[in-house]
Amino acid sequence: MSHTPELPERYVCDNCHSVYAGTVSHDGGTYHYSAPDECAACGSTEFVAFEQYVRHKTD
Numbered sequence: 001m002s003h004t005p006e007l008p009e010r011y012v013c014d015n016c017h018s019v020y021a022g023t024v025s026h027d028g029g030t031y032h033y034s035a036p037d038e039c040a041a042c043g044s045t046e047f048v049a050f051e052q053y054v055r056h057k058t059d
């Protein structure tokens with residue numbers, strides 16, 4: 001079964017607003033994306049999904 005992976009999920013640091021590509025893992029034929037463990041810029045571990053972040057900003 002061939003399935004094209006979707007674009008990587010992106011995450012935004014809740015503290016300094018740096019954007020990171022999600023870490024991809026391949027599990028049971030599906031791809032999962034997860035936020036980085038911590039922000040390389042400020043060390044925060046709080047991330048929001050990019051889509052959520054954009055929606056929040058434009059509300």
Ligand SMILES: [Zn+2]
Nearest residue numbers: 013016039042
């Ligand atoms: Zn940060």
